[in-house]
Amino acid sequence: MGSNLNATAASLLGFLHEGPMTGWDLVATAQERIGDFWSLNQSQVYRELARMAETGLVVAGERGTRDKQPYSITEAGRQEFLEWMRRMPGAETIRFPLLLTLAFGRFLSPSTLSLIVGKHRALHAERLEKYRDQRVEMEKAGQLDDFASATLDFGLTYEQTVLDWFDRLPLTVTGRL
Amino acid sequence: MGSNLNATAASLLGFLHEGPMTGWDLVATAQERIGDFWSLNQSQVYRELARMAETGLVVAGERGTRDKQPYSITEAGRQEFLEWMRRMPGAETIRFPLLLTLAFGRFLSPSTLSLIVGKHRALHAERLEKYRDQRVEMEKAGQLDDFASATLDFGLTYEQTVLDWFDRLPLTVTGRL
């Protein structure tokens, strides 16, 4: 009763609608497609798959070469997935260590601040570039329906905003730059 | 050796620089001052305080009325805090369930989408308002040094960006709105 899937498991069911996949494939797929706003790793995937196999939301197929273990979604899995999808999603959680450091920035020397702020600014510039490339590639591959476009656009606009924020920081915060 | 503080514990040490505080006070202070980018709750605070008392980073003072237990930072605590502060902060983690729902949005009806998107848009509008009020209050109270201003500005610009993003979403994603 009452879907008690977690978001990670639900996303795996979502991907399994596209056909049977192994744990390994699911890790790669998830990291590529939702990794920017929902991180997950290999341990979680194998655990959730094992759980869902027990409760009949997925079924394991026959082992292939290299011990490959493909999983398919079941009818029960589809139903649970839809139930999960129809629930009101929770608010996002942001945990931003850099902001913590800045909140206590008065304890740091300008040179340390500068090092830290500079590094993080560069990181966000890289991510913005990555998203731009992704956008181009997805356009080329014709893989950008409105939904994929919306989540990708979130990433783009977020990174752009963060960069602008960096560039507005006063010298007292950036150390110098 | 080598600071193995976590960010939550480190932030408690940061606040204890302002004077002895009880666990209760620390919960309130942290939620108010860093809660928007570093959530923590009561259980964690009492646990971290107990741990840090064991390792001598803080010391418990005498119990007051209502069993109040004030903690003070020690010299060792100050050193560990500084060590933690000087480390390169990790990248932020964002876990955004709404984007997960949208990534699989093709499984939802327009009316469900509309309900979900509308609710979340409203939530962000509220948060933007809250930050604006906070800004005004902090200005009045003269509590906005450059560091506090920078983190608050991050919240403001983030929420504004998210709202703008909502307003750019196509009808296929918003259901209608």
Add this chain to the structure above:
DNA sequence: TACCCCATGTAATCAGTTACATGATTAT
């Protein structure tokens, strides 16, 4: 043959959340 990547799985630990239990003090 040796090396790298594919692929599955487990163990251990830490962090975060929720819920509960208990009691003191203040305000109504």
Add this chain to the structure above:
DNA sequence: ATAATCATGTAACTGATTACATGGGGTA
């Protein structure tokens, strides 16, 4: 008197991270 708030603490659970162990298969 009693209700609300202050205050500390514990238990149970879930989720996330890291590391390790193991071995198959492709390729240089």
